[in-house]
Amino acid sequence: MNHIINNLNEITSLSLEFNVKNHITYTTEYFEYSILVFVKKDYENLVVLSNGAVNYEKKSPPVFMRSKWSNDIEGNLIFLDDPTIHNTALSLGWGQGNSKEFSLRIYSEIIKEISKLLKVKGEDTCYYGSSAGGFMSMVLSSMHENSYSIVNNPQTDIKNYHIGHSQPLLELSYGSVDRAYTDYLERVNVVEAFKYSGYVPKVYYMQNQYSFHDLKFHVNPFVKSMKEQELALEKIVFINYFDKERGHTPLDKMPALRSLNLLLSRDIF
Numbered sequence: 001m002n003h004i005i006n007n008l009n010e011i012t013s014l015s016l017e018f019n020v021k022n023h024i025t026y027t028t029e030y031f032e033y034s035i036l037v038f039v040k041k042d043y044e045n046l047v048v049l050s051n052g053a054v055n056y057e058k059k060s061p062p063v064f065m066r067s068k069w070s071n072d073i074e075g076n077l078i079f080l081d082d083p084t085i086h087n088t089a090l091s092l093g094w095g096q097g098n099s100k101e102f103s104l105r106i107y108s109e110i111i112k113e114i115s116k117l118l119k120v121k122g123e124d125t126c127y128y129g130s131s132a133g134g135f136m137s138m139v140l141s142s143m144h145e146n147s148y149s150i151v152n153n154p155q156t157d158i159k160n161y162h163i164g165h166s167q168p169l170l171e172l173s174y175g176s177v178d179r180a181y182t183d184y185l186e187r188v189n190v191v192e193a194f195k196y197s198g199y200v201p202k203v204y205y206m207q208n209q210y211s212f213h214d215l216k217f218h219v220n221p222f223v224k225s226m227k228e229q230e231l232a233l234e235k236i237v238f239i240n241y242f243d244k245e246r247g248h249t250p251l252d253k254m255p256a257l258r259s260l261n262l263l264l265s266r267d268i269f
Contacts, residue, residue, distance in 0.1 A: 011113035021067065026110065030101045031083035034062035035110060038070045038077040039118065045264065046120040047075040048111055050129035050136035051082050052250070053091045053165075061086050065133065069253070074261045075126070076118055080107055080136075088172065092165045094158050094188075095136040096173040102187055104136060108143040122146030126264060127201075130250035131155065139193045141201035148202040150263050152250045153214050156190040160217040191225040200232040204263050206239045211248040237268065 001017050003024045016022045016039050024035040051065040062081035070077055083103055084093025097103030115125060127137035127149040134154020141149040155161050158170060159177055167177060170188070174180040180188050186196035194200045207219060226233045239259075241251075250256065 008109055008113050011110065012117045014117060016117070021070070024110075026106075028101060028106065030098060031103060031106075032086065033083055033103070033106060033110065034064075034081040035107075035114075036064045036067055036077075036079040036081075037114060038067075038079075040076055043075045044120065045075040045124040045126065046078065046115060046118060047073055047260075047264065048078045048080065048125065048127045048137070048140065050080050050095065050127070050133035050140070052129065052131035052133045054082075054085065056091065069257065072257050072261075074264055076120065078111060078114060082136075084169070084173065090165075090169055090172065092132045092161075093169060094132050094155070095139070096158075096169065096187060098173050099175070099179075099184070102184075104139050104187070105143070108140055111140070112144065123148075126150055128260060129154070131248065132161075135190060138190045138201070138203055139187075141203070142190075142193045142197040142199050144201075145199055148204070150204040150206070150260060152206045152256070153208055153211055153248050154190075154205070154218065156218045156222040158188045160221065162213075189225075191222060191229060191231065194226075194231055195229055200235050202235045202237070204237050204239060204268070206241065206251070206259060208246060208248070209240050209242050210244045210246075214248055 001020060001022050003014055005026050016037055018039050018041055022037040026033045049066050051063055054063050064079035067079045082093040082095055084096050095104040122144055123146040125147040127141045129137040130152035134151030137149040137151050141147045158166050170177045170180045186192045
């Protein structure tokens with residue numbers, strides 16, 4: 001079922017059907033936002049899923065990664081497309097939008113309105129993603145008080161990812177890497193996002209210890225910065241696993257679903 005909205009106030013009056021994919025489209029001056037909502041009768045929670053790298057050989061935008069898992073995830077679901085990469089050759093956008101409009105901020109407002117519609121509390125809202133989707137999930141959670149996130153091998157600082165992906169994106173969105181880190185630091189670094197919002201969400205941080213690039217450029221700097229900023233590091237729950245074959249590649253479908261549903265159903269640590 002398709003819904004086109006002209007302003008965010010229209011969301012709370014939408015009639016969303018159960019057990020089907022409700023596609024909401026919202027267009028601003030700069031981007032077209034696409035949201036897929038899957039509502040279930042038996043759940044009072046909400047899981048918001050963000051994209052990692054998009055493979056254009058398989059799908060062109062809008063892309064709703066893991067939407068085929070809709071029946072397997074224990075909760076109401078929102079899938080986010082990243083408008084940053086529309087009409088570009090980029091496969092990763094980290095929800096940056098551009099200097100005029102931070103796409104994750106727009107999505108945060110949309111998600112909160114959908115939460116009101118579904119009567120879901122902040123503490124029952126989980127943000128989930130891997131790699132760039134993990135980055136987006138932690139930043140979105142920092143904007144949503146009492147929410148939490150579950151992430152798998154995420155980036156925590158965009159410029160620390162492979163330069164062939166990060167530099168073109170930062171130049172597209174902000175003109176240069178330097179300008180991004182001078183004027184928009186809270187958008188491109190997770191710890192700075194936590195600090196800016198004033199909220200450190202609980203994060204279940206699933207990390208493959210055989211993804212050495214992640215450890216060196218994302219995990220270790222993240223922990224170091226959390227300590228230096230005197231932020232609540234105790235709210236970050238590291239769940240380490242060891243898989244030589246997959247490296248940075250996220251967990252396969254079945255272990256990912258088992259982990260996600262387990263963490264959704266239990267307050268661990």
